[in-house]
Amino acid sequence: MLIPITIAHSSSEPKLPPGLAKISHDEIVLVELQGTLEVESNHPKERNGKLVGTLNIDEITNKPTLLIGHHLLEGKIVSLPKPLAILHRSSVRSSVDVDSEDDVMDGGLDFEEKEEQRSPAWSVVAVVKKKIIFSKRPMPVNIS
Amino acid sequence: MQESSLSFSPISSEEAGYFKLLELTPELVTLIEEATIQHSDGPSLVVKGQPGEDAVICTVDKTYSMRTVGLSNSVLVVTPPQDAFASKFTDNGVVIRDQLNEIIELAPIVPKLHKLSTLLRGREYDEEHDEDASSTPSFTYQDARELIQASDAELNKGLRERRILHINGARPFFLSNQVFTASPGDLRPISLTYLNQLLELVLNLLVSLSQPDTGASVEDISSALANDHDVPRVVSTQVMSWFGDIHQGKWKIDVDCVIREVGLGILRNHKHEPVAGDIFVAQWRSLVGDSFEHAVSLPLLAVSYFGIYIDCQAHLSSLQQGNYLVSTMHDTQYLTYFPASLLPIDPAARFSHLFLTRPRWKGDEISPFLSDIAVNNKERDKLLLKHCRAVTDSEGVWYTARAQYNG
Numbered sequence A: 001m002l003i004p005i006t007i008a009h010s011s012s013e014p015k016l017p018p019g020l021a022k023i024s025h026d027e028i029v030l031v032e033l034q035g036t037l038e039v040e041s042n043h044p045k046e047r048n049g050k051l052v053g054t055l056n057i058d059e060i061t062n063k064p065t066l067l068i069g070h071h072l073l074e075g076k077i078v079s080l081p082k083p084l085a086i087l088h089r090s091s092v093r094s095s096v097d098v099d100s101e102d103d104v105m106d107g108g109l110d111f112e113e114k115e116e117q118r119s120p121a122w123s124v125v126a127v128v129k130k131k132i133i134f135s136k137r138p139m140p141v142n143i144s
Numbered sequence B: 001m002q003e004s005s006l007s008f009s010p011i012s013s014e015e016a017g018y019f020k021l022l023e024l025t026p027e028l029v030t031l032i033e034e035a036t037i038q039h040s041d042g043p044s045l046v047v048k049g050q051p052g053e054d055a056v057i058c059t060v061d062k063t064y065s066m067r068t069v070g071l072s073n074s075v076l077v078v079t080p081p082q083d084a085f086a087s088k089f090t091d092n093g094v095v096i097r098d099q100l101n102e103i104i105e106l107a108p109i110v111p112k113l114h115k116l117s118t119l120l121r122g123r124e125y126d127e128e129h130d131e132d133a134s135s136t137p138s139f140t141y142q143d144a145r146e147l148i149q150a151s152d153a154e155l156n157k158g159l160r161e162r163r164i165l166h167i168n169g170a171r172p173f174f175l176s177n178q179v180f181t182a183s184p185g186d187l188r189p190i191s192l193t194y195l196n197q198l199l200e201l202v203l204n205l206l207v208s209l210s211q212p213d214t215g216a217s218v219e220d221i222s223s224a225l226a227n228d229h230d231v232p233r234v235v236s237t238q239v240m241s242w243f244g245d246i247h248q249g250k251w252k253i254d255v256d257c258v259i260r261e262v263g264l265g266i267l268r269n270h271k272h273e274p275v276a277g278d279i280f281v282a283q284w285r286s287l288v289g290d291s292f293e294h295a296v297s298l299p300l301l302a303v304s305y306f307g308i309y310i311d312c313q314a315h316l317s318s319l320q321q322g323n324y325l326v327s328t329m330h331d332t333q334y335l336t337y338f339p340a341s342l343l344p345i346d347p348a349a350r351f352s353h354l355f356l357t358r359p360r361w362k363g364d365e366i367s368p369f370l371s372d373i374a375v376n377n378k379e380r381d382k383l384l385l386k387h388c389r390a391v392t393d394s395e396g397v398w399y400t401a402r403a404q405y406n407g
Helices: A098-102 A111-117 B026-038 B083-088 B115-119 B141-147 B152-161 B192-208 B218-229 B233-242 B255-270 B277-288 B290-304 B347-357 B363-369 B377-387
Strands: A002-007 A029-034 A051-057 A064-068 A071-074 A076-089 A122-134 B002-008 B019-023 B045-048 B056-058 B063-079 B094-108 B164-167 B186-189 B244-247 B250-253 B324-329 B332-337 B360-362 B388-393 B396-401
Touching: A002 B026, A064 A122, A076 B026, A122 B026, B115 B141, B141 B152, B141 B186, B164 B233, B192 B218, B192 B233, B192 B255, B192 B277, B192 B290, B218 B233, B218 B250, B233 B244, B255 B277, B255 B290, B255 B332, B277 B290, B277 B332, B347 B360, B347 B363, B347 B377, B347 B396, B360 B363, B363 B377, B363 B396, B377 B388
Parallel strands: A002 A122, A029 A122, B002 B094, B019 B094
Antiparallel strands: A002 B045, A029 B063, A051 A064, A051 B002, A064 A071, A076 A122, A076 B019, B045 B056, B056 B063, B063 B094, B164 B186, B244 B250, B324 B332, B360 B396, B388 B396
């Protein structure tokens, strides 16, 4: 089986806010967290579009911070030991309905099966050389 | 301060698994960056593999193994919201498209061309060619491209080095950037006996037609072969292209390459019965004829002084593959046919085979038998370190088998 990987060029994708765009790539930034973002939900679709927190890049010190609820994470921008290519599977389900994203019913359950039948097409959307890493413990903060 | 609100993408559950991280080597970074600038069309990277095989990723001329490595941390792929959803977010809003817990590591590997010989077994092409052609399903270049885990350039080189013909179709021709054009031809490895007959004919023809070996006319040779010996042109031109360069109808012959193939043809009969060195050379000389006799001694004698093993191909072919062994008895050298291509591919099996043949090896003797399983010298030394014990004495470093207590 052959899976071609195309290399995307001159994309018209929207650009990141300037603070994030200058890290490595103007469309994609990688954020590394210790552990994972756990979301309590009955169905994975529930979290779609929901706010996670606030990401800051301090303009002077260039320190990134991530505020999630009452927890503040301090991080740093590091160079990757080896550059990473970010691959994206090109064909998202064609029938993605903008209005149905809040619908948490079982509408999208057979999504996987449908996708499997299509031949996957991947493309390199970006090559990144730096990432934001949050490796410290979160600090509790009071939001006044 | 620049604040960005971070949210899950509105379609994050649909897109889960749609992003992968691929760790790049410096040459791949250059390749991708150049492709981005040059707006070149078509995929420059291809993932190849059958179900059950370890997938590899191929560029135009290199092959890399792919290995998934788990991360204890998770990596968020963060982008601006896609246009369709932009209205739902603030100006500086960014979204998490995917959460990843693994990256794919790449490492350069030797192309897995070994499968070719299995796939093409029983499809040898010789004088009685066309009778069985219809009975077996054809195996085309396109099939090989899909089934063989190798880049196009490596596959083309492998086909050439394995002396595999494209029959009943245009053979692929190479553009300057090594891109091939489609070729529906059937792949048939040429029978080695037939190849040797052909080469002997060609050598005789060169003399009888008084063609210079620096620029013989392809047309003259192929028509002579077609008329007098029933050799199809598609075969004769391909054979000529394997042994030199064809440029504007002129064939610049790689004489050493032809002579070597003739020599190997003789040697192939001596797989079990060693042949004395001087008898072999005499036979070899008589086969190539008077005008090429001078070339015979060169590759053989130049290296036989090295001692026990001769790497006949070392300076003739980039493959650098071992072909025969030399043993000395009563001050006479005996040669045995011992091609690396018939040895097992698995490193452990290859080493046990080598040490069964010969209990100890010099470094430069053993390395030609490892070149087709190690991608570079560093990898080869790693294999030697892993599977051999090095002993140093007055003659230099010898490699012997490592004790294998667990079988």
